[in-house]
Amino acid sequence: MSFTSINFLVFFGILIILYYALPKKIQWIVLLVASYAFYLFAGLKYLGFILFTTITTYLVTRYMDGRIKAQNEYLKEHKAELSKEDKKAYKKQVKSRNRLWFILTIVVNFGILFFCKACLVDPLHSMTDSGVISFLSVGLPFGISFYMFQSMGYVIDVYRGKAEAENNFFKVALFVSFFPQLVQGPISKWEQLKESLFAPHPFDRRQVAFGLQRMLWGFFKKLVIADRIAVAIGTLKGTEYTGVSFFLLTVFYAVQIYGDFTGGIDIAIGVGETLGVIMPENFIRPYFSKNIAEYWRRWHISLNEWMKSYIFYPITVSGPMLKLALKTRKSLGKFGMRIPVYIGSLLTWLGTGVWHGFNLHFIVWGLMNCFVIVISEELNPLYEKFHQKYSWSNTRGYNVFQILRMFVLMNLIRASDLFNDVGDYFRRMGSLAWQFNFHVLWDGTLMNLGLNAVDYVILIAGIVLMFLVSFFSRDDVSFRVKLQKIPWMVRYLLIFLLLLAVILFGSYGIGYDASNFIYNQF
Amino acid sequence: MEQLLEILEGLHPEVDFELADDLIDAKIFDSFDIVTLVAEINAEFDVAIPAEELIPENFNSAEAIWELIQRLDEE
Numbered sequence: 001m002s003f004t005s006i007n008f009l010v011f012f013g014i015l016i017i018l019y020y021a022l023p024k025k026i027q028w029i030v031l032l033v034a035s036y037a038f039y040l041f042a043g044l045k046y047l048g049f050i051l052f053t054t055i056t057t058y059l060v061t062r063y064m065d066g067r068i069k070a071q072n073e074y075l076k077e078h079k080a081e082l083s084k085e086d087k088k089a090y091k092k093q094v095k096s097r098n099r100l101w102f103i104l105t106i107v108v109n110f111g112i113l114f115f116c117k118a119c120l121v122d123p124l125h126s127m128t129d130s131g132v133i134s135f136l137s138v139g140l141p142f143g144i145s146f147y148m149f150q151s152m153g154y155v156i157d158v159y160r161g162k163a164e165a166e167n168n169f170f171k172v173a174l175f176v177s178f179f180p181q182l183v184q185g186p187i188s189k190w191e192q193l194k195e196s197l198f199a200p201h202p203f204d205r206r207q208v209a210f211g212l213q214r215m216l217w218g219f220f221k222k223l224v225i226a227d228r229i230a231v232a233i234g235t236l237k238g239t240e241y242t243g244v245s246f247f248l249l250t251v252f253y254a255v256q257i258y259g260d261f262t263g264g265i266d267i268a269i270g271v272g273e274t275l276g277v278i279m280p281e282n283f284i285r286p287y288f289s290k291n292i293a294e295y296w297r298r299w300h301i302s303l304n305e306w307m308k309s310y311i312f313y314p315i316t317v318s319g320p321m322l323k324l325a326l327k328t329r330k331s332l333g334k335f336g337m338r339i340p341v342y343i344g345s346l347l348t349w350l351g352t353g354v355w356h357g358f359n360l361h362f363i364v365w366g367l368m369n370c371f372v373i374v375i376s377e378e379l380n381p382l383y384e385k386f387h388q389k390y391s392w393s394n395t396r397g398y399n400v401f402q403i404l405r406m407f408v409l410m411n412l413i414r415a416s417d418l419f420n421d422v423g424d425y426f427r428r429m430g431s432l433a434w435q436f437n438f439h440v441l442w443d444g445t446l447m448n449l450g451l452n453a454v455d456y457v458i459l460i461a462g463i464v465l466m467f468l469v470s471f472f473s474r475d476d477v478s479f480r481v482k483l484q485k486i487p488w489m490v491r492y493l494l495i496f497l498l499l500l501a502v503i504l505f506g507s508y509g510i511g512y513d514a515s516n517f518i519y520n521q522f
Numbered sequence: 523m524e525q526l527l528e529i530l531e532g533l534h535p536e537v538d539f540e541l542a543d544d545l546i547d548a549k550i551f552d553s554f555d556i557v558t559l560v561a562e563i564n565a566e567f568d569v570a571i572p573a574e575e576l577i578p579e580n581f582n583s584a585e586a587i588w589e590l591i592q593r594l595d596e597e
Contacts, residue, residue, distance in 0.1 A: 316557040317571060321561075326561075338558060344557065
């Protein structure tokens with residue numbers, strides 16, 4: 001069931017009524033039933049996948065937590081008679097027993113994910129000519145990349161002793177299947193979500209209103225902007241579009257993916273808010289970043305945090321890596337200490353690429369990101385000197401230049417998403433160096449991409465609106481909080497106009513299928 | 523503690539580590555700095571900091587890092 005379908009609006013309406021009408025203590029059960037109903041809309045054939053992950057997650061976390069608690073009790077009881085070495089040996093013994101089941105669970109679950117990614121689907125082969133992705137033709141289990149990472153994050157946290165295992169199987173089932181997150185995340189941590197997910201929530205008018213406002217903003221970004229511009233992207237992928245046309249494609253795609261992904265997340269977080277469930281933010285004004293590393297701290301935050309906590313850190317601080325650092329330090333000095341960082345970055349970005357799909361172009365995409373981040377990280381001392389020496393490099397004008405530079409660079413890297421054929425992507429990148437066909441901007445080409453003058457006016461107005469909302473949230477105070485301070489009549493008028501814009505200007509009919517969010521394919 | 527301060531100053535000479543208490547929250551340290559610091563600590567103090575200890579609370583100040591080293595050394 002897509003967030004942008006009538007089915008979803010009916011489903012959500014019924015859910016809200018039941019959620020607040022039924023006794024508070026069974027609200028989380030209502031959510032569980034709703035989540036499975038939502039999941040079953042994608043097809044009964046996927047049920048086995050999510051149930052398997054839920055059952056294995058529940059069993060292994062209960063087992064490991066039981067061992068850890070028994071260990072702590074034993075150590076407390078025998079505190080006086082055990083030496084430091086005895087305690088260490090006992091802990092090691094418990095950890096190694098847990099490790100066996102932990103590794104088995106992780107390997108089997110990720111094995112399923114890898115199998116699905118490698119054998120069941122090639123996301124971008126299912127992209128239609130209009131540029132909008134259709135989920136109907138492919139067989140990747142619904143939401144598997146998101147619920148799998150969320151579940152395995154919980155398993156790792158329990159293994160590490162950083163989270164306590166939940167006793168109630170059905171609560172774990174809700175954590176794994178909570179429906180707003182199934183479409184395209186965010187990937188929550190157990191400790192972040194558990195409190196608001198299972199707590200009773202009395203009807204809070206302000207919170208529900210905030211949630212609905214955020215959902216509306218998400219619908220605007222998705223339906224009015226992302227789905228409208230998708231048509232032009234489909235056209236611009238044609239082989240004849242190189243040089244400036246290719247550059248235009250990268251900018252259009254930046255707009256589409258921003259509207260699609262942040263719009264979808266706005267809807268997901270907004271749905272959560274209406275239910276009193278607080279999910280982590282997935283974006284912090286990413287297009288205002290000054291470099292690629294900063295961009296990745298502000299874009300798809302939940303996936304990047306996951307990758308950092310569970311892949312990058314464990315690799316870089318592992319025993320073999322620390323030994324390697326010691327060896328390379330002797331021969332290469334300070335630089336040698338960074339070797340584990342480079343290896344960890346490379347493997348993490350390969351993992352991030354594969355998470356998106358088993359395709360060469362995703363791996364190339366990951367490696368390009370890794371390369372740019374590592375190079376800019378190593379050049380940091382030079383940047384520092386540069387900023388100290390030239391005072392103009394600390395002005396607002398230079399900041400704007402850095403933001404534009406990051407935007408262009410990220411657009412060029414991101415465009416590799418669009419081409420299954422890596423050679424074709426690099427051929428078009430190369431055309432930027434020699435083909436200066438600026439005339440495409442005024443010779444009527446723009447009018448042959450599937451968009452008419454009205455579409456361009458709507459897109460430009462929408463992009464300006466997105467920019468303004470993002471710009472006025474720069475002090476980390478939500479735009480909705482600011483909206484509360486203006487007279488209520490003006491506020492309601494603005495919300496009404498936004499609703500009207502979604503109804504009148506939403507791209508209904510273009511790829512209007514069950515789940516057409518780009519990230520739902522990953 | 524002095525040895526630790528030397529390592530920290532080697533990473534970020536511009537920071538006063540005796541006063542700073544928001545190294546992570548103020549984004550002075552990024553993930554690259556943290557893992558480089560873990561490797562340096564392992565080399566200097568022979569203390570291995572596991573991945574689960576790489577949380578902001580343990581790295582926000584020189585004092586917090588020093589406490590972490592001592593705790594892990596005792597364990």
